[in-house]
Amino acid sequence: MVVQQESPAAPAAGAGRMEVAALWHGHLLPGGRRFPVIADCNFALRPGELTVMIGPSGCGKSTLARLLAGYGRPDEGRIRMDGRHVDGPGKDRLMVFQESALFPWLTTRDNAEFGLRERRVLDGPARSRAAALLDRVGLGRFLAKYPAALSGGMQRRLEMVRALVNDPALFILDEPFRGLDAMTRTLMQEHFAGMFEEGRRTALFITSDIDEALLLADRILVMTARPMRVAADLAVDIPRPRTLATLFEDERANGLRKAIMEMLYAEAARSFGARAQSSDLAAAMHGTPRP
Amino acid sequence: MSGALSAMGPRRARPARRAGPSQAGRRAATSIAVFLLLGELIARAPALFGVEVPVLGVLPAPSGVVAEALRELSDPAYWQSWYLSFLRVAGGFLAALALGVPLGLLLATRRSFRNVVFPVFEVLRPIPPIAWVPAAIIFWPTQELSIVFVIFLGAFYTITFSTYHGARQVDPALVQSARSMGSGQWRVLWRVVLPAAMPGIVTGAAIGMGITWEVVVAAELISGGSGGSGGGLGHFMWDAYLANNHERIVVAMISIGLAGYLSSTLLRRAGRLLAPWQPLK
Numbered sequence: 001m002v003v004q005q006e007s008p009a010a011p012a013a014g015a016g017r018m019e020v021a022a023l024w025h026g027h028l029l030p031g032g033r034r035f036p037v038i039a040d041c042n043f044a045l046r047p048g049e050l051t052v053m054i055g056p057s058g059c060g061k062s063t064l065a066r067l068l069a070g071y072g073r074p075d076e077g078r079i080r081m082d083g084r085h086v087d088g089p090g091k092d093r094l095m096v097f098q099e100s101a102l103f104p105w106l107t108t109r110d111n112a113e114f115g116l117r118e119r120r121v122l123d124g125p126a127r128s129r130a131a132a133l134l135d136r137v138g139l140g141r142f143l144a145k146y147p148a149a150l151s152g153g154m155q156r157r158l159e160m161v162r163a164l165v166n167d168p169a170l171f172i173l174d175e176p177f178r179g180l181d182a183m184t185r186t187l188m189q190e191h192f193a194g195m196f197e198e199g200r201r202t203a204l205f206i207t208s209d210i211d212e213a214l215l216l217a218d219r220i221l222v223m224t225a226r227p228m229r230v231a232a233d234l235a236v237d238i239p240r241p242r243t244l245a246t247l248f249e250d251e252r253a254n255g256l257r258k259a260i261m262e263m264l265y266a267e268a269a270r271s272f273g274a275r276a277q278s279s280d281l282a283a284a285m286h287g288t289p290r291p
Numbered sequence: 292m293s294g295a296l297s298a299m300g301p302r303r304a305r306p307a308r309r310a311g312p313s314q315a316g317r318r319a320a321t322s323i324a325v326f327l328l329l330g331e332l333i334a335r336a337p338a339l340f341g342v343e344v345p346v347l348g349v350l351p352a353p354s355g356v357v358a359e360a361l362r363e364l365s366d367p368a369y370w371q372s373w374y375l376s377f378l379r380v381a382g383g384f385l386a387a388l389a390l391g392v393p394l395g396l397l398l399a400t401r402r403s404f405r406n407v408v409f410p411v412f413e414v415l416r417p418i419p420p421i422a423w424v425p426a427a428i429i430f431w432p433t434q435e436l437s438i439v440f441v442i443f444l445g446a447f448y449t450i451t452f453s454t455y456h457g458a459r460q461v462d463p464a465l466v467q468s469a470r471s472m473g474s475g476q477w478r479v480l481w482r483v484v485l486p487a488a489m490p491g492i493v494t495g496a497a498i499g500m501g502i503t504w505e506v507v508v509a510a511e512l513i514s515g516g517s518g519g520s521g522g523g524l525g526h527f528m529w530d531a532y533l534a535n536n537h538e539r540i541v542v543a544m545i546s547i548g549l550a551g552y553l554s555s556t557l558l559r560r561a562g563r564l565l566a567p568w569q570p571l572k
Contacts, residue, residue: 071467089471101464105486105568115472118482146568166472 015082015092015169016202018045018068023077025060025067026227034075037063039227041077045170045204050196052205052213054260055223056268061206062098064228065174068204069095081170091119094168098175100155102147108134108158109143115166126165133161137191153184160192164199171203177212186244189215197240210260214253215242222263225271231263327353351537359538360545372527376511376550379435379523380503383442387499391447392485392492395454399461400484412451420445420506438510438523445506446499450492457491458484490569493562500558504551524550 023041026034037060045051055061067074070089079086081093094115102111112130116122134140137157139150147155156176163171176192177185193216196203207213213220214236222232238253247253333344334352351359363369398405398412420441427437461484469483511525528543563569 069467069471071470089467091471091473094471095468097464097468099464101462101468103465103469103483103486105489105566114469114482118469118473118478148568162472 016045016047017082018093018170018202018204019078019080020044020068021078021080023064023067023074023079025063025074025076027063036227038067038074039229041229043221043230043233045202046219047202048200049218050203050205050216051219051221052207052217053221053223054207054210054213054264055228056225056264056271057208059223059225059267059271060228061208061223062174065095065172065204065206068170069093069172091115091166092169093172094163094166094170095172095174096159096163096176098178100147100159102155102159102162104147107144107146108139108150111147111158112161112165114162119166130161130165133164134158136195137161151184152180153188156180156188157191160195164195169202171201173203173205175206175208177207185212190243192216193241210257210264211244211247213260214238214247214256215244220256220260222260223267225267231267232259234259349537351541355538356541356545359536360542363539363542369527372522372524373546373550376507376523376525376547377554379439379442379511380500380507380550380554382439383444383507384446384496384500384503386439386443387446387450388496391450391495391499392454395451395456395492396458396480396484396488398451398455399458399488400480412448416448416452420502421509424510438507441510442503442506445502446496449499449502450495453491453495453498454488457488457495460491461487486566489566493558493566497555497558497562500555501551504547504554508547 020041020043023038024036025038026036029035041064043051053061053064066072068079068086070086070093081090086093103114106114109131112134113122113127116126116130131140131143134143137160139154139158139161142150142154147158150158159176177188180188189212196216205213205216217236220232220234220236221230222234223229224231234256236252236256238247238250330350330353332339333347334350334355336348337343394408398409423441423444424437427440428434431437431440465483465487466479469479474482507523508525508528511523512529524543524547528540528547531537531539531543
C-alpha cells in the first residue's frame, strides 16, 4: 500500500487527525450482491477533540469503527490518519470493544502491560506508569487477579487502562459502557470524562445513548439509519465538568437533546418502515442508497 | 464446565462441600466391601456350600488376588512391566503433544495449510490405532518403535483435533486487540491463540491419555507376545493368561487401570498449572 506523507514528521502533540472521505462499504451477501452499510460518509476527527458518534442501533457504527481501526478495508473512499492511509491495525489507533476483549489468561497487570511487552518497551518507568493508571481507576488491589474475578465495571476500566498505556494518537471506543448497570455506567462516564479532561487525546466515542453523548462530547456526529452517513455535525459548547444533573438544567443541552432525539426518531422510523415494506431481504437490497 | 462459580476465589468453595464426602465415602466403602464379599463367596461356593456358581465361579477370589498382588509387589519383574509401559506411553504421548499442538494451531490459523493438510488428516483419522499395528511392525525397524508409534497415533488425532477446535473458537476481538497493540502474526499465535486453545488442549490431552493406555495394552499383547522380550503391563497380563494364573490376570487388570488413573491425575494437575485462569470444576 502506498504510504502518503503529506504532513511529514507530524508532531506527536497534534497527532490524531483522522479524515474520512467519500466512504462506501457493504457486506457481501451469498450470491455476490453487496448489502450497503455505509454510503458516502464524510467527516474528520480533530486532534484533542472528543467526538461522539450517535445513531440508531444496527446502523453500521461498529462496522465504521472497525474500518477506522484497520480491521478490514472499505469498498470505496479514503481513511487517513495524520496524513497516512489506514492500511491495517496500528498502535496509533486503539480500539476498545463493545464486548470485553481482555485476555482471560492474563492477570490485571499483565493485561495492562500487554501492548508495552509486545512493542518491547516494557521497562521500569513504563511499568510504573501502567501501575499508576491501574491505581487511579481503583484496580491497584487486583493486580494479580484474572479478568473472570473482576466485576463488569472493573473489566471496562482495565480495558481503558490497557488502551491508554499505549498512548494511542486516536482512541476509538465502541459503546464501551454497554451492558453495565445504570449506576456503574454513570460512574464510568464521569470517570472517563475526567480522564479525558486530563489527557486531552483525540477520541471517537460511539454510543446510542443521548445523555452519554451530551456528557462527553466536544462534538456529536448524528448518523442516519442504514446505509449510514452523517446526518448532522453538532458542536457541544457546554462547559465542563458536566454531570447528568447539570445537563438537565442546561438550555443548550436540552436544545441539543431535543434535536438529536428528533433526528434519531426519524431515522429509526425510516428503518422500521423500510423493513416493514420489504417482505424479503432481496427487495431491501435493491433499494438504492440515497445520494 | 460450569462457569457459574468462576467469579469467586476458586479454592475457597471447598469447606461447604466437606460435609458431603464423609457420607458419600461411607457409602462407597460399603459398596466396595459388599462387592468384594460377594466375589469371595462366589469363589468359595464349592467349599462352603458344595455348589459351583455358574459362569462367575471361574473368577478368582479377591483374597487370592490380594495375596498375588502382595507377591508381585516384591517382584522386580512386575515393576519392570510398569516402567516399560509408562515409558512407552510417555514417549508416544509426548510425541503426540509435540506434533499435535503445533499442527492443530496451524490448521486453525493458516487457511491454505488447512486446505492442503486437513483432507489427509480426515482420511487417516477414522482408522483405529490398533489397526495400525501390523503396518507399524513392518514399517518401523524395532518393535519398540512400532509400539510407541501406535500409542502416538492414539493420542495424536485427539490432541490435534481438540487443539484445532480450541484455536478456531478464539474470540476474534482478542486477536484484533492484540494486533492493534502491536503483536505480529506469530506473536498472536503464541500469546493469544495458544492460551485461548489451552483448555481445549488439556481436555484433548486427557482424552488422548486415556486412549494411549487402551492402545499400549493392545499393542503389547499383540507385538510383545512373541519371544517374551516385549515386556510391559499388557505383556505381563498375557503371560499370566498363558500361565493360566487367574489371580495374576486380575492383578494386571487392576494395575493397568491404576496406571491410567495415575497418568490422567498427573495430567489434570499439569492442566491446572497450564490454565490457572480456568475456574475449578
